[in-house]
Amino acid sequence: MTSIAFKPFTGLRRSSVxxxxxxxxxxxxxxxxxxxxxxxxxxSPKLSNRNLRVAxxxxxxxxxxxxxxxxxxxxxxxxxxxxxxxxxPCGGAIPLCMVGEFDLPLDIIDRxxxxxxxxxxxxxxxxxxQTLKPHEYIGMVRREVLDAYLRxxxxxxxxxVINGLFLKMDMPKSWDDPFVxxxxxxxxxxxAVGSKSTLEVDAVIGADGANSRVAKAINAGDxxxxxxxxxxxxxxxxxxxxxxxxxxxxVGDDVSPDFYGWVFPKCDHVAVGTGTVTHKSDIKKFQxxxxxxxxxxxxxxxxxxxxxxxxxxxxxxxxxxxxxxxxGDAAGYVTKCSGEGIYFAAKSGRMCAxxxxxxxxxxxxxxxxxxxxxxxxxxxxxxxxxxxxLDVLQKVFYRxxxxxxxxxxxxxxxxxxxxTFDSYLYKTVAPGNPLEDLxxxxxxxxxxxxxxxxxxxxxxxxV
Amino acid sequence: MSIxxxxxxxxxxxxxxxxxxxxxxxxxxxxxxxxFKRPFLLQSTPKSLPDNGAGVSPxxxxxxDPKQKDPLLRNPVEDSxxxxxxxxxxxxxxxVEVLSKFEDPRWIGGTWDLKQFxxxxxxxxxxxxxAEVRRRKWLQDNPExxxxxxPVVFDTSIIPWWAWxxxxxxxxxxxxxxxxxMIGFFMAYLVDSLTGVGLxxxxxxFFCKTLLFVAVVGVxxxxxxEDLDNIKKLIEETTFYDKQWQATWQDDNNGSGNS
Numbered sequence: 001m002t003s004i005a006f007k008p009f010t011g012l013r014r015s016s017v018x019x020x021x022x023x024x025x026x027x028x029x030x031x032x033x034x035x036x037x038x039x040x041x042x043x044s045p046k047l048s049n050r051n052l053r054v055a056x057x058x059x060x061x062x063x064x065x066x067x068x069x070x071x072x073x074x075x076x077x078x079x080x081x082x083x084x085x086x087x088x089p090c091g092g093a094i095p096l097c098m099v100g101e102f103d104l105p106l107d108i109i110d111r112x113x114x115x116x117x118x119x120x121x122x123x124x125x126x127x128x129x130q131t132l133k134p135h136e137y138i139g140m141v142r143r144e145v146l147d148a149y150l151r152x153x154x155x156x157x158x159x160x161v162i163n164g165l166f167l168k169m170d171m172p173k174s175w176d177d178p179f180v181x182x183x184x185x186x187x188x189x190x191x192a193v194g195s196k197s198t199l200e201v202d203a204v205i206g207a208d209g210a211n212s213r214v215a216k217a218i219n220a221g222d223x224x225x226x227x228x229x230x231x232x233x234x235x236x237x238x239x240x241x242x243x244x245x246x247x248x249x250x251v252g253d254d255v256s257p258d259f260y261g262w263v264f265p266k267c268d269h270v271a272v273g274t275g276t277v278t279h280k281s282d283i284k285k286f287q288x289x290x291x292x293x294x295x296x297x298x299x300x301x302x303x304x305x306x307x308x309x310x311x312x313x314x315x316x317x318x319x320x321x322x323x324x325x326x327x328g329d330a331a332g333y334v335t336k337c338s339g340e341g342i343y344f345a346a347k348s349g350r351m352c353a354x355x356x357x358x359x360x361x362x363x364x365x366x367x368x369x370x371x372x373x374x375x376x377x378x379x380x381x382x383x384x385x386x387x388x389x390l391d392v393l394q395k396v397f398y399r400x401x402x403x404x405x406x407x408x409x410x411x412x413x414x415x416x417x418x419x420t421f422d423s424y425l426y427k428t429v430a431p432g433n434p435l436e437d438l439x440x441x442x443x444x445x446x447x448x449x450x451x452x453x454x455x456x457x458x459x460x461x462x463v
Numbered sequence: 464m465s466i467x468x469x470x471x472x473x474x475x476x477x478x479x480x481x482x483x484x485x486x487x488x489x490x491x492x493x494x495x496x497x498x499f500k501r502p503f504l505l506q507s508t509p510k511s512l513p514d515n516g517a518g519v520s521p522x523x524x525x526x527x528d529p530k531q532k533d534p535l536l537r538n539p540v541e542d543s544x545x546x547x548x549x550x551x552x553x554x555x556x557x558x559v560e561v562l563s564k565f566e567d568p569r570w571i572g573g574t575w576d577l578k579q580f581x582x583x584x585x586x587x588x589x590x591x592x593x594a595e596v597r598r599r600k601w602l603q604d605n606p607e608x609x610x611x612x613x614p615v616v617f618d619t620s621i622i623p624w625w626a627w628x629x630x631x632x633x634x635x636x637x638x639x640x641x642x643x644x645m646i647g648f649f650m651a652y653l654v655d656s657l658t659g660v661g662l663x664x665x666x667x668x669f670f671c672k673t674l675l676f677v678a679v680v681g682v683x684x685x686x687x688x689e690d691l692d693n694i695k696k697l698i699e700e701t702t703f704y705d706k707q708w709q710a711t712w713q714d715d716n717n718g719s720g721n722s
Contacts, residue, residue, distance in 0.1 A: 125616070250609075252606065296611070315710070387708070454592070
């Protein structure tokens with residue numbers, strides 16, 4: 001995995017007549033309201049008598065957000081989604097900042113989680129959430145509701161939403177040629193089979209999720225992925241009261257060797273699940289263990305749905321090729337440690353679309369790979385610290401049972417809770433108080449040492 | 464493991480429904496947990512759309528049940544769950560004998576009652592550590608459910624730091640210091656015999672001081688044979704994620720558009 005050979009880039013760059021593009025675009029960094037200074041590539045040819053055409057493959061949060069931004073920017077947008085009422089298996093948690101940044105109406109949110117319980121392998125339970133202010137919460141949404149809302153908003157802004165399944169795409173032979181997308185359109189007239197259609201576009205955004213076909217088409221490479229397995233359980237009302245605004249996280253070797261098990265409240269039921277990267281074949285065993293750990297609290301519940309989905313563990317080796325860019329799960333933008341993906345999918349879709357709008361001067365000029373690279377640059381620069389910190393946390397605290405015990409012990413600390421929630425809810429790695437950081441470091445090491453010492457004694461008991 | 468499951472004789476099941484998905488139900492009557500474990504019918508993706516054929520999809524992936532709204536399915540599974548208890552006694556890591564909750568006279572209210580650990584008027588912290596070790600070992604082999612009425616609130620930081628030091632740090636420190644002393648003596652003798660530089664003069668020499676530093680670090684870091692490999696793996700691990708993120712920029716070095 002450490003050495004990846006890349007195909008040389010030929011055929012997708014412009015002919016040598018034109019000098020290499022050095023767009024003089026300037027961007028302001030991401031704030032909730034983004035202002036553009038649009039001075040696009042001087043060397044890009046102007047499109048005569050039409051606007052730039054961009055296709056967004058996949059209508060989840062990434063696709064919906066991308067399509068909306070493109071359409072608002074004056075670009076002819078086509079959003080291709082294979083199942084408009086798709087009820088995606090998903091944790092469904094969105095951070096507070098997403099509501100503001102994407103202007104989500106509050107009725108989309110089924111539940112506001114304001115308390116979390118972390119449960120260690122030896123069942124030590126720690127409540128976190130006391131540091132949350134009254135207006136702060138983690139929103140639980142139903143994916144079908146959120147996805148539909150974003151798509152409809154894109155449609156209202158002028159995007160063409162096509163109910164179809166993307167099959168493959170023909171790469172352009174020369175720089176000016178369009179991409180030809182082949183898809184099966186379900187327009188109701190042909191019944192379930194659908195009819196084959198093609199579409200010519202100038203650029204493509206691949207937002208089609210973990211098993212992305214667009215990624216395959218551009219040889220983006222593979223990634224490691226985790227399997228998340230979840231059961232939706234309808235529990236009796238008196239037990240549901242406990243989960244009114246509380247979510248639980250279970251850690252332990254029995255529940256998952258490298259991830260966590262969870263009980264998340266949904267609109268009128270709970271989702272109990274777990275995940276793993278390294279021991280995928282044992283996922284059912286882990287699920288049973290998770291249910292066992294929560295047994296008393298979900299007793300009398302009825303399983304109404306079983307679902308599983310892959311979660312990317314890291315970005316694909318190649319997220320961009322020519323005028324095709326990947327966003328969301330297709331690019332692999334899921335954080336480690338918490339496995340959060342909805343916000344990053346929507347944000348990356350929006351960022352990519354913004355880069356296209358800007359590079360094409362609101363659809364007047366042809367874009368180029370360099371313009372799309374700007375999205376990658378901005379993304380990496382803005383969110384790399386977040387991803388790295390979560391990666392370190394996962395490596396340190398999900399290693400072994402002692403590490404998990406230490407993790408839960410650390411979570412009891414108020415400073416930790418405040419830092420965690422601040423960075424989760426607002427997606428910034430906030431620099432904390434250095435003195436508190438030092439205390440935190442000392443306490444972490446103390447917890448780890450104690451837990452490991454206990455584990456050594458445990459092993460000695462065995463022998 | 465949970466062979467005791469067989470001793471409970473559940474009612475014989477109706478024939479399993481012909482659908483490829485299953486929904487077991489927790490029964491109110493028994494507080495027992497009956498694992499459902501249908502033999503992996505879930506693996507056949509019921510969807511007719513070929514969208515999950517792409518390379519990365521694992522065998523268990525995308526088990527979305529399109530028939531979940533079908534009301535027929537909810538009921539017939541109610542009884543069939545019971546039968547599987549006997550058959551499916553294997554596999555589950557969750558051992559659920561009714562009597563298997565962790566019990567100890569000194570474990571009260573979700574934490575250790577320190578009053579019961581008194582010895583000569585002061586708390587016997589070693590015994591507390593031993594008790595906690597035994598509890599964790601028990602739970603590791605028999606994971607238990609958490610419950611709201613009976614939460615576990617024990618925190619290892621109530622055990623004072625010197626108790627940990629005495630029990631864990633000091634023996635290891637003795638071991639490592641012993642190793643360092645042996646290595647030190649031998650190396651000092653060797654260097655002296657080879658170069659004639661005495662111990663006091665060695666301490667003044669930069670090269671010897673470097674050797675000393677390397678020896679100390681080595682004794683600290685490499686305590687078992689496996690540590691050598693572990694350290695190498697750790698170093699690789701710290702930079703692996705970064706490499707994965709940088710991968711998309713690697714191929715740009717060949718192209719002309721360098722951003």
